[in-house]
Amino acid sequence: MDNQKIQIFDTTLRDGEQVPGCKLNTDQKVVIARRLDELGVDIIEAGFPISSPGDFNSVVEISKIVRNATVCALTRAVNDDIISAANALKFAKKPRIHTGIGTSDSHIKYKFNASRDEIINRAAEAIFFAKSFVDDVEFYAEDAGRTDNDFLAKVCTEAIKAGATVLNIPDTTGYCLPDEYGAKIKYLKDNVAGIEKVILSCHCHNDLGLATANSIAAVRNGVRQIECTINGIGERAGNTSLEEVVMILKQHPSLGFDTNINTKLLYDTSRLVSENMGMLVQPNKAIVGENAFAHSSGIHQDGIIKNRETYEIIDPRDVGVTESAIILTARSGRAALAYRAKKIGYELTKLQLDLVYFEFLKLADRKKVIIDSDVHQIIEISNLGLLAS
Incomplete structure (x- = not known):
């Protein structure tokens, strides 16, 4: 029917x-x-x-x-x-x-x-x-x-x-x-x-x-x-x-x-x-807000990376949003950091990720949000000898 x-x-x-x-x-x-x-x-x-x-x-x-x-x-x-x-x-x-x-x-x-x-x-x-x-x-x-x-x-x-x-x-x-x-x-x-x-x-x-x-x-x-x-x-x-x-x-x-x-x-x-x-949309506005498909909690990020439907009931593409956003903050876990690093060309081993994550947390405690250029800098500070592919 x-x-x-x-x-x-x-x-x-x-x-x-x-x-x-x-x-x-x-x-x-x-x-x-x-x-x-x-x-x-x-x-x-x-x-x-x-x-x-x-x-x-x-x-x-x-x-x-x-x-x-x-x-x-x-x-x-x-x-x-x-x-x-x-x-x-x-x-x-x-x-x-x-x-x-x-x-x-x-x-x-x-x-x-x-x-x-x-x-x-x-x-x-x-x-x-x-x-x-x-x-x-x-x-x-x-x-x-x-x-x-x-x-x-x-x-x-x-x-x-x-x-x-x-x-x-x-x-x-x-x-x-x-x-x-x-x-x-x-x-x-x-x-x-x-x-x-x-x-x-x-x-x-x-x-x-x-x-x-x-x-x-x-x-x-x-x-x-x-x-x-x-x-x-x-x-x-x-x-x-x-x-x-x-x-x-x-x-x-x-x-x-x-x-x-x-x-x-x-x-x-x-x-x-x-x-x-000239009227801003509140970030937490359902469906179209800036944060409607953004995730900063480590537990949520891990779930989203494994399967989007774990924490999203709407496919962002259905409303015209390109993809879910993984926002790196002090609450983010290793999975989110590895995901973002891979996005910008770094494949980290478990040992390398542990070293990078330690430096990441120190910077994340000082900044509200970690951006891609920060991830590059953190990997350089960690002295891993990695180059982005």
Whole structure:
């Protein structure tokens, strides 16, 4: 039986760009959008057109160059927003308008000073209006994570009646626990009339470090679209990380899901986004961090040298990394030193290795990391009369 496809909705250029200091110009956005299209994402959220002339122009230009993905523009449940989005998307081969409104009691009372019935009416009217411009309309129930499930189901039911093709259930504040969020999705699957006609989507934030876990819980309970960003960038603590959810689904085939992502482009895409946004990727970031496939502990290094799968569940080549890195430090053992020495042309006997290792430890205690030139120097100091082949 074939795996079910999970659509990847990338919002790097919209939610990701909301990170302070990460503003992109139109040319940079076009470069990243072209790469996202090549990467295989299903939907590119290109921006929020009403927010500024620059954002409007970026959505226009991205719409012109994207060949495969759906191009999506964000709006509030406001007619002017929707008109702006429709105009910005006029060149898109597959346009989508993403409109919505807050549904939690907190948003209804403090943000909109409205009633629940008024929120439902505004949502339905916005969807109906957006449908007059495009066939594909996604509805977001902002702060769905903290919205009463019964009311959320009513909103979703009316959204479907108004013509929504996708229902986005955001954990806007990153508050939900995975079992709670998964149960919320299941509740909607069981209690929303016509839900089989639409795609359910998750949009999780990482305020408690649970964005990826919540997204996977959502998929296991009926979501078929994950909204995410490269490197997990986004408001506050960030969004669901694209590379994480994609590789989880790939590495756990028993879940029965797959994506259209060309995973061999993940590392390079991560670096492209990082360089353009000027936002470094933390070294210990899963999948694409500098240390994701680096080993410095002697026990780990020995295991990796003997069999990569001893300490790696992902082949680094699957995400575009050339090979695992053996980092020489004071915690490294003889096996790692012999491995690196061989890489640079020295075949050491056991006796020679013992002598070199003694000198290696003395230098490693003074330096954080031993590099290839240091290994050359150590072998020379050890007076072994060896020459690199």
